[in-house]
Amino acid sequence: MSTLTFRDATEDDVALILEFIRKLADYEHRLDEVIATEDELRKWIFEKKQAEVIFALEDGKEIGFALFFLSFSTYISNVNLHLEDLFIDPEYRGKGYGKALLKKLAKIVVDRGYGRFEWTCLAWNKPSIDFYLSLGAKQKDWNVFHLTGDELRDLAND
Template sequence: MSELTFKIAERKDSRLILEYIKKLADYEKRSDEVIATEKSIEKWIFDEKQAEVLFALEDRHIVGFALYFLSFSTYIGNVNMHLEDLFIDPEYRRRGYGKALLKELGKIVIDRDYGRFEWTCLSWNRPSIDFYLSIGAEQKDWDVFHFTGDALKDFVKE
């Protein structure tokens, strides 16, 4: 493995963050759902501080990213790191970089004394599910529900 390092994204990285979001959306066959812009990235990540991004770099070249935010667990009375997105460029996969990025995130959870490290995975993404299980992550039995766009607007109008 070449030298792998990590860096927290800065405002000047907003375009690169958006590029990685689009790469992930393309992999997930959901590119048409991306409405994020550089301005929205700047506002919510850097102005409002609602999320953070960690880049993985091989010899100072960015090869992947992770976007995460905090949620709160009433059961443990502490915040959790929720990993929203994790993506390693295809040509850099199978080098241990995904696992290394998860470990670096785990260190942040421990260093900041968060309660849990959690994420979701698309049910069809068997390679990722198998990977997560292979490193000891637990697969919980919750299903994720969400509202967006017109469905949310219709719901609140009822």
């Protein structure tokens, strides 16, 4: 019988965090967009404490991760736990580990007194959307926008 446990990432895990980020990006057909480095992850996650990472472990082996950070909701005047990335290695899927990881994050939200647990999902990822809906999550009518690279610099310098 396999045992699922969780552990918080430490600074020694930076290479493993980047490995999981790349696995997720590959699954999302966006590996070419990953420019993250170990040094940048170390700086923003561990030195500046702008995000947190939890690993899911089966029998002591890291088989998945969640990376999250806080945002603020003016409507509820409280912070949100925003899940940026969640990934379970393909050979460990179908065992309830993704749901267990989401439950762990939900418990963090409740225990810390945050107001909301939120995340985004790619529109084409129907298996994940169906999974999230089965948990009681609601799709909101928001479109996500972002600026990066030249467009970001152009706006900043306009």
